[in-house]
Amino acid sequence: MIKTFLSLGLVSAFFSCTNQTEIKTNTSPPNIILVFADDMGYGDLGSYGATEWETPHLDQLAKDGAKFTQFYVPHAVCTASRAALLTGTYANRLELFGALDHTAKHGLNPEETTIADLLKEKGYTTGMVGKWHLGHLEEFLPTRQGFDSYFGLPYSNDMWPHHPEAKDYYPPLPLMENEKTIDILDEQHQLTTQYTERALDFIDKNKEESFFLYLAHSMPHVPLFVSEKFEGKSRQxxxxxxxxxxxxxxxxxxxxxKDLGLEENTLIIFTSDNGPWLSYGGHAGSTGGLREGKGTSWEGGIRVPAIMTWPGVIPAGTVQDQAAMTIDILPTLAHITQAKLPDLPIDGRNIWPLTQGEKMDHKPYYAYYNQNELQAVMFGKWKLIFPHQYRTIPNDAELSNDGIPVKYDHINLTEPMLFDLVSDPFEQKNVAAENPDILRELEGYAELARQDMGDALTDRTGTGNRKAGRID
Incomplete structure (x- = not known):
């Protein structure tokens, strides 16, 4: 057991330096395509159990590479999850919480290193298509955070005048190119198609050089829109x-x-920013039976599908059941491209061995939510949930299929709950009383996080936190 007087940074360094597998390839560093869905649930792909619609291309992606079955986001909400993905760092460390809207005067600090910054230093052309949500002001846009080009929405697609619960609170929804608004969206039927066309154009334009494409779909976040070519196609x-x-x-x-001959030297990563927004009923996805959804630190909120494919390098048909998290993507890409890690401390580690079907030493992962609440810690097969308030769908709620959400109930969890996620992935049986040593060990990891990043639930201030970028 790791002694709890070690700093979280030392623990991260210990786990990061073990089991580093070399990349068995003679090719140059690959093109990299990172696709991030919005509010897509763990059970929303055929390869993860979906039955009411077909996802043959994503299912084939899983067959051709590595499918992760215990992959997490550290925050079950939009802005925080995206900050963690792009920086390899818990977003609460960066003073980013929740979901920024049009009134926000802050965003991701440009002093932070994003995946795009890291890869630009290695000569990559970098482009982003889709939802940004890390600050809509000019100083915080993707083009100020390492991306050579940008096309998409500055925040969530429901932040517009047609929001069902906040009509006319939000301004018209801007579609942006680089740092300019090029259109105002009053409907979104073509949005996924537009994103796809822009992504294809970026690949075409950069086929002769190494590129990094970050495609952040606005869907299936509500409001849902689909083009005519897929309208009415699913059973659901x-x-x-x-x-x-x-x-x-x-x-x-x-x-x-494939048409451009780039398939063999392109790494594709596909995952989601958090679980489904369950209050929207038929307009929400599936957790695959996991407990709760978006906006909670239960498995349904933070466990997401994750697929990584690189033909001939990542073995086809790999199924990885060891835990990993989106904060691990940046250091893994640094390993693959031999890029220098950020100067400022990060929280993720290189998980390249997991893509090869190998095992690594376990490390603690944390789930933070609200204003810096440490709500859960995961280590190996164990998960400890701390007392906190969480939201849930009322038992008598009448969920609809019209895009109108129901109101949540709020539950006060009054005692710690320990779960064995191998035997009980649905978090039904609290085994804290039977496993006092495990309980103490996970509480020790949590104490490291509280010292380092703070914890509002225990009124702790961390020593390792940094500041968001702000406009006075």
Missing amino acids: GLYGDVMMEIDWSMGEIRKKL
């Missing part, structure tokens, strides 16, 4: 249609890579 309804169009998008990208 609109949500299923939207999922089929996202799957089509991946098919178009893989076809483009």
Whole structure:
């Protein structure tokens, strides 16, 4: 057991330096395509159990590479999850919480190193298509955070005048190119198609050089829209249609890579920013039976599908059941490209061995939510949930299929709960009383996090936190 007087940074360094597998390839560093869905649940792909719609292209992606079955986001909400992905760092360390809207005067600090910054230093051309949500002001846009080009929405697609619970609070929804608004969206039927076309154009333009493409779909976040070519195609309804169009998008990208002869030297990573927004009923996805959803630190909120494919390098058909997290993607890409890690401390580690079907030493992963609440810690097969308030769908709620959400109930969890995620992935049996040593060990890891990043639930201030970028 790791002694709890060690700093979290030393623990991270210990786990990061073990089991480093070399990349068995003679090719140059690959092109990299990172696809991030929005509010897509763990059970929303055929390869993860979906039955009411088909996702053949994403299912094939999983067959061709590594499928992760215990992959996490550290924050079950938009802005925080995206900050963690792009920086390899818990977003609460960066003073980013929740979901920024049009009133925010802050964003991701440009002093932080993003995946795009890291890869630009290695000569990559970098482009982003889709939802940004790390600050809508000019100083915080993707083009100020390492991306050579940008096309998409500055925040969530429901932050517009047609929001069902906040009509006319939000301004018109801007579609941006680089740092300029090029259109105002009053409907979004073509949005996934537009994103896909821009992604294909970026690949075409950069086929002769190494490129990094970050494609952050606005769907299947509500409000749901789908183009005519997929309208009515699924058995489930609109949500299923939207999922089929996202799957089509991946098919178009893989076809483009094959046509250009780039497939063998392109790494594709596909995952989601958090679990489904369950209050939207038929307009929400599936957790695959996991407990709760978006906005909670239960498995349904933070466990997401994750697929990594690089033909001939990542073994086809790999299924990895060891835990990993989106904060691990940046250091893994640094390993693959031999890029220098950021000067400022990060929290992720290189998980390249996991893509090869190997095992690594376990490390603690944390789930933070709200304003810096440490709500859970995971280590190996164990998960400890701390007392906190969480939201849930009322038992008597009448969920609809019209895009109108129901109101949540709020539950006060009053005692720690320990779960064995191998035997009980649905978090039904609290085994804290039977496993006092495990409970103490996970509490020790949590104490490291509280010292380092703070914890509002225990009124702790961390020593390792940094500041968001702000405009006075």
